């Protein structure tokens with residue numbers, strides 16, 4: 001989502017670009033779907049426009065240390081060879097600075113993929129990342145290196161890699177990467193907090209924290225109106241607010257519901273409240289099999305299934321109260337704590353202002369409809 005389809009986040013974009021320029025590390029945190037990746041790409045664009053070098057690595061699919069290193073090397077190589085690069089480098093020139101020669105594959109569209117052999121790299125994966133960061137730092141013209149930044153999206157995965165996670169290794173990298181701003185971005189707030197917050201956390205005090213909230217209604221509704229307008233439809237502010245509130249302000253859900261309402265309006269010139277409701281139903285239907293799967297996956301943990309249904313019926317902060325414990329099968333408080341932690345980890349429930357709730361408004365509707 002680029003350019004004019006990007007809503008607000010001006011302060012956050014400016015802050016990120018400024019830290020990237022100054023070589024300061026940043027942690028970007030929010031639940032999934034709040035707009036971290038969108039913000040990172042926006043900031044990367046602005047930073048590059050100012051002459052900065054920015055490598056963006058998505059760690060989501062990395063399952064081992066070597067795969068993390070591979071994703072980072074690939075990001076650096078792509079940045080240096082990419083169209084935004086002012087001083088285009090040759091592939092050999094870039095790879096020469098890595099302690100191991102990776103396998104390189106160039107796709108039909110010219111995109112470069114990097115493969116590192118775990119048998120060769122082994123324990124030296126951290127050294128390979130160090131090399132890649134150094135290449136990024138020194139890239140640019142011959143005389144002066146431009147400011148450089150390495151963005152690590154889906155950083156929370158490092159907590160599950162190796163024995164007990166590799167967060168600590170990134171402290172070493174962050175300490176040594178002088179002149180390169182590392183942006184660590186992650187969902188799973190609990191995991192990100194374990195990595196960054198409090199004494200003893202591997203990355204404690206390593207950088208500034210940017211906690212992303214939802215986008216304000218006052219920004220998002222006029223944005224939806226402009227979008228509808230440019231596609232030839234009218235959207236009243238009240239209907240825009242209905243979309244925003246039905247989607248519970250989460251940027252991704254707001255956009256999804258706005259599109260579904262637009263489609264429901266068909267040939268009509270105005271998006272009405274009724275179209276919002278139709279759009280909502282369409283989304284629930286479209287996701288029904290995924291919801292059924294997620295619910296079935298909890299089959300070995302009926303307490304979790306019952307909690308999900310109970311929260312769909314009534315969000316509550318009193319999850320240890322007698323009424324709730326009885327409603328979920330007469331279990332004890334410990335069982336509820338364990339179940340909530342697991343549901344939270346699967347992003348099926350969330351806790352806002354102390355109140356536990358189903359995380360997704362469409363899933364809530366599906367649960368309340370009795371899986372119709």
Ligand SMILES: Nc1ncnc2c1ncn2[C@@H]1O[C@H](COP(=O)(O)OP(=O)(O)O)[C@@H](O)[C@H]1O
Pocket residue numbers: 001005006007008009030031032033034035036037038039187215251252253255256
């Ligand atoms: N600033 C924004 N303006 C408009 N839509 C946004 C914005 N941020 C996020 N969105 C919507 O939410 C979706 C998910 O955002 P994404 O950046 O992938 O979230 P995250 O990385 O936090 O999971 C986007 O595809 C877009 O539809």
Ligand SMILES: [Mg+2]
Pocket residue numbers: 036037038153
């Ligand atoms: Mg993302």
